[in-house]
Amino acid sequence: MKFLVVDDEKDVEMLFRQKFRKELRSGLLELEFALSGQEALEMLRSRRPPDVMYIFSDINMPGMTGLELLEIVKTEFPQIKVSMISAYGDTENYDRAISSGAKEFFTKPIDFETLKREIQMILDN
Amino acid sequence: MRAVLILTAFFFSLTVQAQSADPDSLQILLENAFTDSARYSIYTKLSDYYGNKDRRTAYEYNEAALKIARENNMNLEIANSLGRIGYYLNKEDRYGEAFECYIEGIQLAEDPDNEHLSWTKPADADPFQYRMAILAWLHHDLGLVFRSTNNNMEAIQQFRKSSRYLDKALPTSHNSVDMNIGAVYLDMNILDSALYYQRKELVHADRWKSAALKYIGDIHFRNGDSDSAFIYYHKGLSLATDQNAFSLKIICEMSLGKWHLAAENKDSSLIYARRFLKGIKDLQGNPLKDINISNAYELMYQAYQLNQKPDSMMKYLQLAYVSRDSVNQIKIANLTQYQNISFDEQLRLEVLEKEKLQTKNRIRIYSLLTGLFFILIVAFILYRNVRQKHKANTILEKTLSDLKSTQTQLIQSEKMASLGELTAGIAHEIQNPLNFVNNFSEVSSELLDELNDELDQGELEEAKSISKDIKQNLEKINHHGKRADAIVKGMLQHSRTNTGQKEPTDINALADEYLRLSYHGLRAKDKSFNADFKTEFDASLPKIKIIPQDIGRVMLNLITNAFYAVNERVKKDLEDLAEKGNENLEGLEPIKPLVTVTTKNLGDKIEISVKDNGSGIPDEIKNKIFQPFFTTKPTGQGTGLGLSLSYDIVKAHGGAFKVESLLGEGTSFIITLPTS
Known part of the structure; x- marks a missing residue:
């Protein structure tokens, strides 16, 4: 199962790859990374139907924000689940994310245990 | 020969109209008079009657009138009598006494309050006009005194004053100011002015007309126009004869005698010289001042000289000398007295002048003090203004320094504002590296566990790979730690107030x-x-x-x-x-x-x-x-x-x-x- 992580911080990729080292090695989990919403959309549109099942996206990014990305993804690819990860866990961002169809809302710093549980849950289904 | 002719008849009295009043009946009236005012009036009339006929008697009656006026404090009447007495004193060349009389009279008549101190009732004459008439007459006669004592300019001044008062006096009042001014100008050889005033005299009265005509003749004579002079002399002579003005007639005859003398008419010069001499001798109480018998003798001498009669010539020459000497002696004595008196008057005037000066000085001092006072006020106001300005300045300076400090504060607050803008960004910026530091250290710890497991199992390749990852992680931790450090440093730098150092x-x-x-x-x-x-x-x-x-x-x-x-x-x-x-x-x-x-x-x-x-x-x-x-x-x-x-x-x-x-x-x- 393919997950896409969207964050403008490049090191996020390395962190994720190490954190899900075992899962990745076992082949249960595949990770893709994009540094912006634009890049993520291009990635999704390049493969039809998209092989990504789940997107974790940062909200604060230059250019397209995570929330904008969420809206576009939800209209273009309604089957893809999207969860937001943001340093700004205020209700405004949260409400908007949820009403736009976000599955979960994670706050930074990322608690990888909850993230792993979420992923495990998806994988189990 | 200086022919000074002063022909002032009396100031024609306001109280006395009947000059021809009979002295005997006047004496009877006097005996029956009950009031001082009546007696004053009668004494004055009696003096008028004697007039030039008997100067001494006239003088005494005036003295009596003056005494009554003084007893009753009738100041205008006192002035009137003083003027009359002055007239006789002047005729007798007693200039000093005459001068005193006029000065006292003028002082009394100048005071308007004295209009009430008079027996002349408003019903008889307007009190103001009456007072003006007295003043006109007194100044006129004082002018004559100056004239007699050769003070020509003062004489003209007095005549002019007289003329001014005369304009305010009764319309019937008249004296011979114009003629007299003309005569003075003739003496001073200012012929234009002399002619102007004599013509003026001709216009407004006929009382002194013959004298004026004679003077006009003199002016022409002096101008070398002897024909016109001759005509005017004859006009004057015939008018004086018609008016029974004997003194004026004599003067015209004298002038004609001189004219014929100049024209070298032997017979005519002698005829007029004789007429002149006879007239002088006939004239009772000579009203002709400065023209006396010596002038007649002199003319006789000159006429005989022209006729080449040495005996008669010598006789009249001697007579002329003798008479002139006696006249001159009296005159010189009187002039000395006059000079003493006028010297006293001068002293009095000097005192007055000094007083005036003192008053002036006092006024000056007062005005200076007032000026000083105002200057002080102005100075005070200026001082206050300066002080207020100074105060305002201090306030302004304080405001300025307040503004400066406010500005500094604002600049600081701008810094703080931009810092505020930064804070959120910084929080985010710090949060990210911190997350990485935390996450990478966590994952490194996990990796170390894994590494140990692999080592236990003898999987050296795997262990190497893990250790490589851990090293990478440590580098990442270091990198993000430095990143956070740089951000904090930047923030500190940004908030620093003092300017930093330039650095590459x-x-x-x-x-x-x-x-x-x-x-x-x-x-x-x-x-x-x-x-x-x-x-x-x-x-x-x-x-x-x-x-x-x-x-x-x-x-x-x-x-x-x-x-x-x-x-x-x-x-x-x-x-x-x-x-x-x-x-x-x-x-x-x-x-x-x-x-x-x-x-x-x-x-x-x-x-x-x-x-x-x-x-x-x-x-x-x-x-x-x-x-x-x-x-x-x-x-x-x-x-x-x-x-x-x-x-x-x-x-x-x-x-x-x-x-x-x-x-x-x-x-x-x-x-x-x-x-x-």
């Missing part, structure tokens, strides 16, 4: 840092905010010596402004679209907000530009944007000091600050900084 700085890194800080700061503050940014950095840019936190502040300011501008543009575009309603919304999207930071190496300088695609700056405010406190942001959102401070910072670095803006297209702020 990588402008690209600085621009990037502040771009990110600004972006995240704005994102943190305004959730709806979003904009794209782009950097076009010139890699060949050398490090230049600048104060990093100052130029950093400029960058932050420009970038924040640029983001603000694009954000406003988007809001405006969305509003415009909303206004247009739902029609044709497709294709009409708001602009894509973009901020581009560019650096360029220009050799001796570098260029940094911050470009936005906002609404642009209207021309009318383009020259205001660098002014302190100018802001387009809503109240409370901007200090208005950002660009002003930025401008100062760039100037302080020896750089240039330029703005290019197109409405609807966007704005570029371009900074150039020297590389050395």
Whole structure:
């Protein structure tokens, strides 16, 4: 199962790859990374139907924000689940994310245990 | 020979009209008179009767009248009698006494209050006009005294005064001022004026007409017009004869005698000389002052000389000498007395003058004191003004220093405001590296466990791979730790009040840092905010010596402004679209907000530009944007000091600050900084 992580911080990729080292090695989990919403959309549109099942996206990014990305993804690819990860866990961002169809809302710093549980849950289904 | 002729008859009395009153009947009246006023009147009439006939008697009657007037304090009557007495004294060449009488009389008559101290009732005559008439007469006769004592100018002055008073006196009042003034001018050989006054005399009265005619003859004679002189002398003579004015007749005969003498008419000169001599001898109580028997003898002598009669000639010469001597002796004695008196008068006048001077001085001192007082007031007012100004100055200085400190505070608060803008960005910026530090250290710890497991199992390859990862992680931890460190340092630098040191700085890194800080700061503050940014950095840019936190502040300011501008543009575009309603919304999207930071190496300088695609700056405010406190942001959102401070910072670095803006297209702020 393919997950896409969207964050403008490049090191996020390395962190994720190490954190899900075992899962990745076992082949249960595949990770893709994009540094912006634009890049993520291009990635999704390049493969039809998209092989990504789940997107974790940062909200604060230059250019397209995570929330904008969420809206576009939800209209273009309604089957893809999207969860937001943001340093700004205020209700405004949260409400908007949820009403736009976000599955979960994670706050930074990322608690990888909850993230792993979420992923495990998806994988189990 | 100086022919001074003074022909003042009496001031024609107001109280006495009947000059021809019989002395005997007057004596009877006097015996029956009960009142002082009646007796005064009768005494005056008696003096008039004797007049020139018996000067002595006339004088005594006047003395009696004066005594009565003095006893009753009838001041105008006193003045009147004094004038009459003066007249007789002058006739007898007693100039000093006459002078005193006139001065006293004038002093009394000058006082308007004395109009009430008079027996002359308003029913008889207007009191004012009566007083004026007395004054006119007294000045006239005083003029005669001056005339007799050769004080011609004073004489004319007195005659003029008399003339002025005469205008205010009774219409019937008249004296011989014009004739007398004319006579004085003739004496002074000012013939034009002399002729003018004699003609004036001819016009307004006939009482002195014959005298005036004689004088006009004299003037012509002096001018060498002997024909006209002859005619006027004869006119005068016939008029005097007609008027029974004997004294005037005699004078005209004297003049004709002299005329014939000059014309060398032997017989005629002798005839007129004889007539003149006879007339003088016949004249009782000679009213002709200064013309006396000696003049007649002299003329006789000259006539006989012309006729070449040595015996008679010698006889009259001797007579002339004798008579002249006696006349002159009396005259000289009298003149001495007069001079003494007039000297006293002069002393009195000097005292008066001194008093006047003292009064003047006093007035001067008072006015000086008043002036000084006003100057003091003005000085006081000026002093107060200066003090008030000084006070105002102190207040102004205080206000100025208050303003300065306020300005310093504002600059500081601008710094704090930009720091506030930064804080959110910084929080975000620090949060990220901290997350990495935490996460990488956690995962490293996990990896170490794994590494141990692998080592236990003897999987050395796997263990090596894990240790490589751990090393990478440690590098990442170090990297993000440093990143956080740099951010904190930058923040500290930014908030520092004192100016930092210039140090070689990588402008690209600085621009990037502040771009990110600004972006995240704005994102943190305004959730709806979003904009794209782009950097076009010139890699060949050398490090230049600048104060990093100052130029950093400029960058932050420009970038924040640029983001603000694009954000406003988007809001405006969305509003415009909303206004247009739902029609044709497709294709009409708001602009894509973009901020581009560019650096360029220009050799001796570098260029940094911050470009936005906002609404642009209207021309009318383009020259205001660098002014302190100018802001387009809503109240409370901007200090208005950002660009002003930025401008100062760039100037302080020896750089240039330029703005290019197109409405609807966007704005570029371009900074150039020297590389050395």
